[in-house]
Amino acid sequence: MFEMSSLRSEWLRMQYAATERSWNTDYVGGYAQTLWKYIQSNMDREDVYARYLAIIQSSGTGKSRTVDELSKTHLVIPMNLRNSGSHGFPPPDHNVAYYLCTPGGPEVLGIRMSDFLQALFEQTLHVLETEFRRDVTETVAEQFREYMTAGMTMGKHGASRINFYDEVLERAEKARKSRATSASEVYAPLQAFQKLADLLRSLEPQESSSTPLVILEFDEAHVLTKPQSSVYMGPVWSSFGELRRVLRAFSKLPLFSLFLSTSGQIETLVPSASRFRSIYSFTNVGFDHLAIKLSLIQDIPTVERITSTEHLCHYGRPLWGGRYDCGNDDIKSSMIEFAAHKLLGGVDYEGRWQDLSSAQILACLAQRLPIEFMTTRYPEDLSAELQQIERHMRICLQFDPNTLSLKTLSPSEPILSEAAYWMMQGEHFDVPAQLMRVFHDYPVDRGHLGELLVMTLFTVARDAAIGPPDDLGEPSGRKRWCTVPALLEKLFRIPESSTMDHVNILSATGCTVDNTGSTICDEVLEHVFADSKMYFNHWVKTYEHELVKVDYLARQMFRGVAAFCDTGNIWIDGIIPFLYRGSQIKVENVGVIMWQCRNDSKYTDTPNIELLRAMDPYSLGIFDPSHPVDVPVIRIVFALAADTPCLKLVSDTGPSINTTHKFKTYDFWAAGLSPEILGPVRHGYEKSWDALLQLSNGWRDAYQNQLVPEIDLRVLNPAVADDAAFWQTWCEEAP
Structure with missing residues (x-):
């Protein structure tokens, strides 16, 4: 007992010393x-x-x-x-x-x-x-x-x-x-x-x-x-x-x-102006104060450098970088553990995610997925969001005291994303079920096309490719990056024998596309991307289409970002950048996995070629037409609402759109949410994923779980969907 107390005292002494030294470093910004x-x-x-x-x-x-x-x-x-x-x-x-x-x-x-x-x-x-x-x-x-x-x-x-x-x-x-x-x-x-x-x-x-x-x-x-x-x-x-x-x-x-x-x-x-007019609160105390600024021109960074704990700690709030710089080796080796402690509201993570509250689960998931609170809600909902600022590291962007409207976010902080990764690897951690828990308990935006579900699939696959963490939250394999084949192998199950409806994605062949058509090539995916390196541990929502360019994507890799494209472009929902060859982060070495998702039953197990064709890396501006590159891309469409599951290789998409530049691509059509196809959808957990998918169709909630028959409620809002009930009371025949 005395020995444990002594160790605890020594640990606190080291913590305090790092904090005091950090306070006395030069102020930045x-x-x-x-x-x-x-x-x-x-x-x-x-x-x-x-x-x-x-x-x-x-x-x-x-x-x-x-x-x-x-x-x-x-x-x-x-x-x-x-x-x-x-x-x-x-x-x-x-x-x-x-x-x-x-x-x-x-x-x-x-x-x-x-x-x-x-x-x-x-x-x-x-x-x-x-x-x-x-x-x-x-x-x-x-x-x-x-x-x-x-x-x-x-x-x-x-x-x-x-x-x-x-x-x-x-x-x-x-x-x-x-x-x-x-x-x-x-x-x-x-x-x-x-x-x-x-x-x-x-x-x-x-x-x-x-x-x-x-x-x-x-x-x-x-x-x-x-x-x-x-x-x-x-x-x-x-x-x-x-x-x-x-x-x-x-x-x-x-x-x-x-x-x-x-x-x-x-x-x-900051009381409402209806009571006392006050000066608007001040929130801009800065971010990324201690960031290690990297260049793509001089001293070109490597994936090994950007995935080090030292590099991760210098993004976000100064707490991390100051502590790392001023701490001894024990402090530096426990940064993930410390970040988890802060993320949970000052509570040590003991390895049991089952003990975490809804607020703590929300804090973890929001560090990896772009979960946003809705703006119009009741005061008790506002209180829940404020608690995330107070106890769970969520950032306050602005607060309007007149309307009590609040804008918060969990911005890109790689060290917190790594802490969340650590806690999400607990045995039987059911990510979609925990997301459902968050959706039930908090007024957060669910999306409507299933984008959040697809980001969750990629995130779970990434974690499986990286491998389990050790007791301090560091990946046991000592690297935070993986190859493109390693990620896809965890995203899609490898069948015992490849069929047209369930291909072995590692042995899939690509095609070369230009404005005249497409030509199948013999090189299989596993070999083409064998030297690739992919690093991301969280998603951020980007608001401008300009950010799909590799110039931005390469820099987003510095902090482990994958991009959810909320830009109004209907042809692309998300992008994950990767390095095609070697470890150096150069614009001309950056490739992308592009994906779209559709949560509409009209998209079945039959591929829609136009959706894939529209994801043209040159016409979308991902690659610079004035500087064409020899880097292959991967394009995936997720038809989430399809009844018949499949993973199909689409080897002939026809000519590309609006470009004279040829590029090599590996195209896939993934239908349904079957554990036979999708690696993250484990057997026995299908209902959680199905429920999450249904929740993405949020507009239907108003017509469900009511005491009156659903058809009566649909009658009250005619002409808004293709169910016959929205039409039959006012049209002679439904379309």
Whole structure:
């Protein structure tokens, strides 16, 4: 028992050391200056309730670090209100959090907030008068920051900051005891601030009165929003509400307040304009701060380099790269484990996916598949999405306090995708069943053509080709890439003997296509792509057709991206890039697997040649017609709703469309969702895949599971589908 405790202590010590070193590395990016400009742009507004700004973003994105960087050039008084017992950096100011969050009636809380601000400004004035040195080059802001951060560790603040807030609370208590009913007491906080502002102007006269001279930072501010009410359940109030009311009195003074939070209490920090008009929340604290920028012209990267844990860690939020760079070998080797811990909301993954909640499952799947919340929904749905920001690393793109509309996403973060891969490899992890669970519990977009299902098929096949992870989440085969044949062998089952209806995809032959027709070639797929290398661990939704070009696809490979093409082009739904030969990532060495899916019963086991022909890599702009390449492509159409399953090789598609450039292609028509054809569809799990397919036809949900017969409901919406019931009550005969 003692040995386990000792190991745990040593592990925490290493974690804390990496975090502290990471905080002290150079700040990257201009986001502190962006924040300052945003503050300045809102200083003169008279239509807001008070001069404060909520900075809302998920964990590890650099909120606190951005404000710390701002404090090097502008006077910031920092306060961290994190709950006792929770881990994070910077450490909490326990006595301040206790003082501000102690329950009380609205009047009591209002007086407490007023006394606190008065004491805070008086103590800051005292420190500047006694500690500020004019004989050094550092500004007032720099010297005050050094005073407040000196000696800070993961566990506690330094002596100067501890003493600072001890003095603040002692002054606040004196103010409470001496409080009278005279007007002078009411204005005491304003007078205290005015004295501080006068000193700052005398020390640095160049400061403009139109910009804030003092910025208050309330980190982990959601603790202030806990609602309070009387025993009779009358009006509800909170510490934050009363603090905001007191801050309103400073609206004509050069004071600005920042409230930082990952919390789902965003609607409290940024109330609707129908109640109080507030400044729109600030979310842009940056992304990819520490990314290792690669070039396709100089120092050409290799697939081995881009799939290393070091490379993965430097994409996304700075938490990963900073920790990796500042950690020892044990920290570096456990990055996947740490990412899983963060993705699950601060819970260690113990190897049992069955113990994961719906929220945790959603967080995992959203790191691999482009799962989006729908925008029009009820407040309880909004709360579920906010929880994903607060606890499960989802990014807040924007929040409109007037309509309570929220836009969030799980952007490309390869280290989190690898963590999700680790957890999805648990025994009997049924991916479609877990997706169904997410669809049932959350208002997320299901798609309507089955694209999400096909992306899931490819993802499961990729994981099988890579192989199982070890205990720390690293692939046991020590590589995160596979060949094209290795992927396709896991995507489609290899039959004992190849037939026209179920070909052996590895021994399939291709054809050469140009504007005159197609010519069958003898080279089999397995040999042609033997030296290929494919790396992807997650999908992203792309919005512009331009991104199908290999110039973009090659760069997307840097971060393990496969593209779901939500571009309005009906001829292509997804692209997975690969390297045709060797390991170097060059545009002229990039090939693609293109696919379409159809969830319509009119597409059967009979191939539709036009769908395949339309996926022309030159007419679609994937390959540059001015620089033709000798790289074969693979084209697949999934006819998901077909009754008769098959995997057919289509060896004669006829001439290509709108191009004079010939290219080699391997074309396949995959029909149905049979475990005999599709490798990810395991025997015994067919119902999960079928249910997921039916869910993709989401428009039918309105006509199903009703107490009245389905036909009656279809009657209420004529002419929208080909079921006879949509026509028979108003046409003599159905089409």
